[in-house]
Amino acid sequence: MKRLAIIIATTTALTGAALAADPWDGGDDLPTNPLACDDTPGTVAAKDYDGGQTTGAADKSGKExxxxxxxxxxxxxxxxxxxxxxxxxxxxxxxxxxxxxxxxxxxxxxxxxxxxxxxxxxxxxxxxxxxxxxxxxxxxxxxxxxxxxxxxxxxxxxxxxxxxxxxxxEFNGIAKSLIDQMAAEIGDEGKFAIVTSTFTTPNQARWIAEMQAYQESCHPKMEWLETVEAQEDNILSFNQANTLINKYGDDLDGIFGMTSVATPAAAEAVTQAGACGETAVVGLATPNAMRPYVESGCVKSVVLWxxxxxxxxxxxxxxxxxxxxxxxxxxxxxxxxxxxxxxxxxxxxxxxxxxxxxxxxxxxxxx
Amino acid sequence: MSVEARATRAPFAYHHELLLLIVLVLVVGFLAVGTDKFLTVDNMLNQGRLMTEVALVALPMTFIIITGGIDLSVGSIMGLAAIMLGVAWKNFGLPLELAIVFSVAVGAVAGFFNGLLIIRVRVPPLIMTLATLALYRGLAEGISQARSVRGYPEWFFVLGQGEVFGVPTQLWILLVAIIIFWIVLAKTTFGRSLYAIGYNEEAARFSGIPVDRIKLIIYSLSGTMAGLAGYIFVSRVSTTRSDMGTGLELDAIAAVVLGGTSIFGGVGTIAGTVIGFTLIQLLKNGLALSGVKGDATIVVIGTVLILSILVSNFLQRRRGAGG
Incomplete structure (x- = not known):
């Protein structure tokens, strides 16, 4: 029995180590451009227009x-x-x-x-x-x-x-805000998980990739545990956040909500689990949805435009x-x-x- | 007994399809009056393009439902096949042509696996395919690592986005499929065996019909068509994602049931199914073009489904009382 436990622990540790080198689930594989750790603004490379053009559009200048x-x-x-x-x-x-x-x-x-x-x-x-x-x-x-x-x-x-x-x-701006907020709440050695919509949703995938790049360069000791998919569905987001809380227990210091649905759902899950103050929730969401959690103090800050x-x-x-x-x-x-x-x-x-x-x-x- | 059953069944089926056809004509007429954008050759062909995937899956679904079974896993098989197309091409390095064949084959194997467990372990099809609905979707997500595959060459899009003789390419495939499925169901021993199984499986077994083999064939067929639909879908939207085909099974089953196929088995025709999926697609499109919003459209579709079932039940009962 003891031996079994050791084997399982070793395997888990090995798998964990193997995973750490991999890109986070839910990130895309496009090149990242993390901002500086302080407030130095990022450089914007000049680029030619790369959009499309209409053909044969009627001239409606000034018309309805x-x-x-x-x-x-x-x-x-x-x-x-x-x-x-x-x-x-x-x-x-x-x-x-x-x-x-x-x-x-x-x-x-x-x-x-x-x-x-x-x-x-x-x-x-x-x-x-x-x-x-x-x-x-x-x-x-x-x-x-x-x-x-x-x-x-x-x-x-x-x-x-x-x-x-x-x-x-810009994606790197959002990523920096999110990671900095999380680091401020759970410290530079905290462990966190991510609730996203789906792994291929373009914005979320971009943010997660940029978050990884920024975290690795500016808060290298923080640890990513897992990314879970929750569509943009209330109940699913709540369940996924709840599963994360139960699965990692005290190891889970923070949850990122990557959608306006996932963040309040994660906050609700943390509240219901009585884990306010132990598990931080940082994410993108609208003020109305987050107001109760921000006012109760369970959520410190929400990032959005x-x-x-x-x-x-x-x-x-x-x-x-x-x-x-x-x-x-x-x-x-x-x-x-x-x-x-x-x-x-x-x-x-x-x-x-x-x-x-x-x-x-x-x-x-x-x- | 069997002669009597056929005698009461045939006229009923005829009535239901005629009724549906009348409804279809009325709906088209009504929508055409509502907006002049609806009844145009361009729009009709485009709608054909959009409904092909559901239609291709609804054809074998008709076979399965006639035998009293159901296949809930088709949407997930479509997703799995689509992912395997991308993975085989990008990660295994297969030529794209082979990857296409491979993906359809994956669909066939997935369907075969459904059929095998249904006949060997005697799991009810509802339970079995509900399980593989989750299983295949999970596989698709796991294998794809949730990353989408893009960047297919130009020729690959001919099937999904191109035209042949002015008609969307995939519509030709659908047309051929409809003819084959119709002939098989209406004109062959195989087709008649499906009805026999749906009517009374035990009796069919005792009459020497190879029930298990037939079931294995139709579930494999269903998987194959879902795989084909996956290929067409990838070609139409030019990317591969693991969530492709979510909810496809419900659209296909709705079309089959609207087409008069009895969920209890023994009754149903390909013509009914064809009218069924056409009616649903044109309703969705026509209502949208007339300015009805998305959520209201779903309500209308639901209502049409309920009405069609009520009417067909009513006709069936009246026939039963009269005969």
Whole structure:
């Protein structure tokens, strides 16, 4: 019996050691660009425009346009907030009509079918947040080919399948914020696990890869335990977080929630397990969903940009494209109350740096 | 007994398909009035492209349900086959052509395994395929390491995104498949054996029908078609992911049941299934084009399913009382 236990322990240790060298589950294999450990801003390499072009788009400069917005899924707080931002922008502009429609689950096939139908129906522009960057590309190219303008936000597609992409925050910036927050809460030798949507969801995969790169260079003694998939499903996220708590017990110092669904679910799991203060939760989420946990002190800080601003910017960018105010080669674009936004990385528009909210400011936001 | 059963069954089946056909025509007419984007050659062909995967899986599903069985694992088999295509090509270094054959073969083996356990261990198909629904999806995720495979060469997309004689490539495959499945079910001993098994499995056994072999064949067939659907899907969306085909089984079963195949076995036709998946696809598309939002569309589909079952039950009972 004793021998068995030793064998199991050794095997586990060996497997653990073998895994440590591997990339974290749920990260992608694209090159990473971790920021400096202090606050030195990252360098942005200049890059030529790499987006796509419409063929035979009607000139609707200054005229009323009809837009369709297809987020990853409908019925969750995050995309309700982007929809609200789009509504605000449309109201300000006065010559934009925007409707949101999409699948009720973050399913690539459903999303493609939705876009396909709207392309057939005929709209002036498509706004999208991709469930898969490559799978969505053919149908977006089809839209471009029919003279429909295509602008992405939140989750990118292949660059040449859309004209512009509104980037809510650069991946390495988010990764740095998340890891720094976690290190501040669980210390430089803490162990943590990650709850993500699926291992191939583009944003999450990028963030996780960047988080690994940043952690290895700036907090090398922290230890990653596991990444688990939870779609963007409340119950599944809760169960997965709960499993992590039960599985690792005291070894688990912190949980990262990589989606706006996973973070509150992880916070709820920690609260129900009575592990507040022992297991930290750091992640991306909307203030409304996190307010109870931030106020109870179970969660110290949440990292996010404003999804309302994100939706708002997407509509302004679309309007600028239609009006000819944003063309390949431009370096900035006017976006209403957000002022001038920078063009980065060829054909992306950067919303700004990520925002960390905590007990002191969580009540200033309502989305 | 068997003569009598056939006599009451045939006219009923005829009625149900006729009824469905009328519903289909009404729906198409109604939607065409609602929006001028719906009834165009372009849109119809495009819808054909989008429904091919479900349709290919619904055909063998009809066979299985006629025997009183069910196959819940088709969506997972599709995901597994898709992943194996990518992995065989990228990681094993097989030529892409061979990788395609390999992936369809993986589907066939997965289906064969379902069939084998169903006949050998006598696990009810519902339980067995529910288990492999989880098993195959888990394999797909494990093997792929949850990384997607991309970067296929241009020729690979001809099947999923290209056209032959102005018609989406995969529709030709579907058309051939429909004809073959129709002939097999309606015109061959094999097809009649399926009905016999569904009606009374014990009786079929005693009549010398090789029940086990037939079951093994149809579950393998189901896996093969799911593998083929996986290949077509990868070609259509140009990437491989382990979550492909999630929920496909429900779409396929809904189409088969809407088409008048009895979930208790013994009744069903390929024509019904074809009308079934066409009706569901056109309803989804037409409602979307008329400006109905996604969530409302699902409600309509559910309602149509319930109504069709109510009506067919009603007709069946009336026939029973009259005869």
């Amino acid at each position: 346009i009809t837009l369709i917005d297809i987020p990853k899924l409908v019925g969750v707080g995050y995309f309700a907030a982007t929809t609200e931002g789009m509504r605000q922008a449309a109201e300000e502009l006065g010559n934009v009509k925007v409707t949101t429609d999409g699948p009720t689950e973050a399913n690539i096939d459903d999303q493609i079918t939705f876009i396909d139908n709207y392309v057939t129906q005929g709209v002036d522009g498509v706004l999208f947040a991709a469930n898969d960057p490559v799978a969505i590309a053919p149908v977006l190219k089809k839209a471009l080919g029919k003279g429909i303008h295509v602008v992405g936000y939140d989750a990118n597609s292949d660059p040449d399948a859309r004209e512009w992409f509104v980037n809510q925050a 404003s999804p309302v601003d994100l939706g708002y910017a997407a509509v302004y960018v679309m309007r600028a494209v239609v009006d000819g105010d944003l063309s390949p080669g431009d370096t900035e674009v006017e976006a209403g109350r957000l002022g001038k936004l920078q063009v980065v990385n060829g054909s992306e528009i950067l919303l700004g740096s990520p925002f960390v909210f905590d007990k002191s400011n969580v009540n200033d936001f309502d989305f």
